[in-house]
Amino acid sequence: MVDCNKVGKLIFDLRKEKNMTQKQLADRMKISDKTISKWERGFGCPDVSLLHELSEALDVNIEKILIGDLEPNNTDGGNMKKIKFYMCSHCGNVITGTGEAEVSCCGRKLAPLVPKPTDDAHKLKAENIENDFYITFQHEMKKEHYISFAAYVTYDKVLLMKLYPEQDGALRIPRLHGGKLYFGCSRDGLWVEKI
Numbered sequence: 001m002v003d004c005n006k007v008g009k010l011i012f013d014l015r016k017e018k019n020m021t022q023k024q025l026a027d028r029m030k031i032s033d034k035t036i037s038k039w040e041r042g043f044g045c046p047d048v049s050l051l052h053e054l055s056e057a058l059d060v061n062i063e064k065i066l067i068g069d070l071e072p073n074n075t076d077g078g079n080m081k082k083i084k085f086y087m088c089s090h091c092g093n094v095i096t097g098t099g100e101a102e103v104s105c106c107g108r109k110l111a112p113l114v115p116k117p118t119d120d121a122h123k124l125k126a127e128n129i130e131n132d133f134y135i136t137f138q139h140e141m142k143k144e145h146y147i148s149f150a151a152y153v154t155y156d157k158v159l160l161m162k163l164y165p166e167q168d169g170a171l172r173i174p175r176l177h178g179g180k181l182y183f184g185c186s187r188d189g190l191w192v193e194k195i
Contacts, residue, residue: 005042006068012040014058029053061102080155084112087148087184094149094184096158113190115182122191124181129172133195135181137169145187152195154179 015025015036022040026033029050038044046054046065055062064070079098086095088105095103095110103110118124127134139147143165152159154176161171182192 002045002066003068004039004045007045007065008040008042008068010060010065010068010070011036011046011054011058014060015040018058020057025057028057063102080153080158083153083158083182085115085149085151085182085184085190086110086112087186087190089186092148092186094160094162096151096160113184115190115192118191118193122183122185122188124183124193124195126181126195128175131175132172133175134172135170135195137183139169139185141165141167141169145185148184148186150181150183152176152179152181 015022020028022033022036026036031050039046051062051065055065058065060070082098084097084101086097086103086105087093088095088108088110090106090108093105095105097103097112103112122139123137125136127136133152135150137147141147141163146165146167147163147169149163150161150171150173152173155178157176159173159176161173163171179195180192181195182190184190
């Protein structure tokens with residue numbers, strides 16, 4: 001059940017954060033400022049038909065409006081050891097985060113990929129060439145099944161390379177110390193190897 005008092009307080013806080021008056025928010029949504037006032041005082045909740053527009057006006061997820069709470073991430077987030085990768089199975093978009101996040105793409109929520117140690121089918125060969133790693137792999141690169149991305153992660157950097165079907169099974173990245181190479185397979189998920 002939606003708590004209109006919590007929803008109203010969140011709308012009030014977000015509106016103030018954006019330096020908007022009730023009238024400005026109401027005008028943007030093409031509704032009455034009395035409606036905004038009613039919501040903020042907890043005397044009602046936004047109609048479902050208005051949630052998308054309210055979400056866009058306040059730059060917040062609809063779900064968070066309905067919960068009436070924006071819990072901040074733990075401040076110790078942002079550690080590269082906690083890096084997460086998200087890959088959209090519909091469009092191939094790759095997203096990373098170093099803390100807790102709610103990620104969606106193509107209208108669908110994405111769960112973080114769980115890295116697995118490389119196996120025989122998902123094995124990379126890294127050679128030192130000048131100041132780079134020259135990385136090759138035998139994985140097929142067809143539209144139905146391919147390596148979608150590779151990311152070299154060190155303690156303070158992420159180098160992300162997007163790969164595409166029909167591309168050669170090779171890439172070159174600057175050699176840094178103490179890194180791990182993550183790579184996402186369009187069918188089999190995320191793999192990791194220390195290089």
